[in-house]
Every structure is written in C-alpha cells, then in structure tokens.
Amino acid sequence: MKKGIIILGSSNSDGETRKIVSYVSKKTYYPIIDLKTKNISEFDYEFKNIEDDFHPLIKEIVNNYEIIVFATPVYWYSMSGIMKTFFDRISDCLKIQKETGRKLRGMEMAIISCGSDKKLKNGFHMPFIETAKYLGMNYISDVHCWIESETIPISVKNELNTFIISIQ
Template sequence: MISKTLILLGSSNSKGETKQLVNYMSNKAQIPIIDLKKKYIVEFDYEFRNQDDDFKSLLEEIVTTYDTLIFATPVYWYTMSARMKLFFDRLSDGLKLHKDIGRKLRGMNMAVLSCGYDKVLKDGFHMPFKETAKYLGMNYSGDVHGWLENGILTDEIKERLDNFIEVLDVR
C-alpha cells in the first residue's frame, strides 16, 4: 500500500540542516512539508483559552488528508525540538476538546526523522514518539537519523533516507 504521507518539520531554523534532510525526502518521494515554525501554535492550556491559534485546523488537515506522518526534528539537548514538543503537547486538545478530530489519529502511521551532530542518538530519544503512537493508537513505522558533514548531505545519509522512504512505502 502506498501511503499518503506528510512531513511535519519542527525546527527553530526553517532553513537548517534538518530541512536539508526533509527536502531530500520530499523531492525524492513528492512528500509535502508543513513547517511548524510557520504556524501559530501556542502552548497547551487546561482551560483551552488557546483556540484562536492554528492547531485545530492543522490537526483537521492532517487527519482528513494523510495516513502517515513523519515528524522531522533536530536533536536539541538530546530530545525533540521545543516546537515539536509543543505540537505533541497540543495533541491533548484532540483527546479532551476535539475528540472527533483526535480519534482520527487512531490507525494512522507515525515515523520520525531526526537530525543532529552525533551520528548515534542517545538511548531513549524515540521513546516519546513510540509511546505517543501507542497511546493514540497509531502505528509506529520507524525512524531514521541523519546529519550533514561540512554542510553536505552525504551518500550514506541519502541511502538511509532512500531506505526509509522504501520502508514507509512512499513514492
């Protein structure tokens, strides 16, 4: 089955190294990108006084258009970016306030693309993604980690990304 895939870029730098990996995948497999930095999404609020931002409409677009989400994040302080974490925190809106939208995450696929200076991620980096997928009833489809060398996307990383595209069955 070929999936209808979206890359959610959660970087503080819309033109940074993570974006270079994202662009490679997007161009190779014609995957659309949504840059979370270009969305107005505020922090989770237990009283839901945050409903004037872009989160609800973005979540609606995601659940009605795609079946696979690739969360693309730089590795900041051994974890996902703050921008990505903010998006994950707001998923609570889909569980508490917009249940009709949030329930549509069930059965969707989740994957992770990370980018950092270290060639090997510390143990536990993927745990928040895997556990969130499990909690929401999503299928965790895998992950890939990459980096640039002297500002260049190497053949080794391109091969990793190509294999990731193949595993996700994206064309």
C-alpha cells in the same frame, strides 16, 4: 503508495533538518509543513488558545493523510521545543476535539531526527513511540541523519533511501 505529510519542527526553517526533509519530500512527494510558520501556543488546560493554528492544522492532517513523518533536530538529546509543543497540543484532541483525535487511530507515524552526533542517545524515540501507542497509531520507522560540509553524506542518503521505502 501512501499519502503522507512531513511535519518539520525546527527553530531554523532553512537548517540541516530542512535539507534532510527536502531530500525525503522530493522522493516521496510528501508536502512539508514547517511548524515555525504556524502560530501554535503551548497546551492550556482551559483551552484559551483554541483560535491558534493547531486545530485547523491537525484537522487537515487527519482528514487528508495516512502517515505523518515528524522531523526534528536533536536539541539537548530530545526533540525540539516547537515539536514538543505540537505533541503537547495533541492533548486537545483527547479533550475538546475528540472526533479529530479518533481519526489519529490507525494512522502511521515515522520520525526523522537530525543532529551533530552520528548516533542518538538511548531513549530519544521513546516519546514518539509511546505517543503512537497511546493514540492507536502505528509507529513504522525512524532514521537519524546529519550533515557534513553543508551536504548530506552518501551513508546518510543510503539510510534515507531505506527509510523512504519503509514509509511509502
């Protein structure tokens, strides 16, 4: 069984994406890190934000886990802003935290998206797939979910169960 972590990047810590990742976490025992609870500044070419929460968080991830499951709502056909900021900050690992960046090589990446539409527009996964390639990570799986009447529909649970098998 792989040791994994779920990175939740939503503007609503208790929203629909949280419901989905809580379901996955209960079945995988992967802990959830809510980016909304962290102080992570946008990428800065002068690295003036080095004292925020990004560096301790990314070090914890690369030193303790084999797989990262990124979970994001779909906002305007793309990942959430908070998730994009996290991805932008991975650039720190290529410039000033190179040892940490090297540890991303060989790790696995999976994606959970959650939105009001039952299908994603083409291209949604491209930033994740290309980031994984660039960093030498293995992009292993993705699943798109939605909530109906405050609950996870059976069809979505079935897709999630298949996804869970792929990340363990």
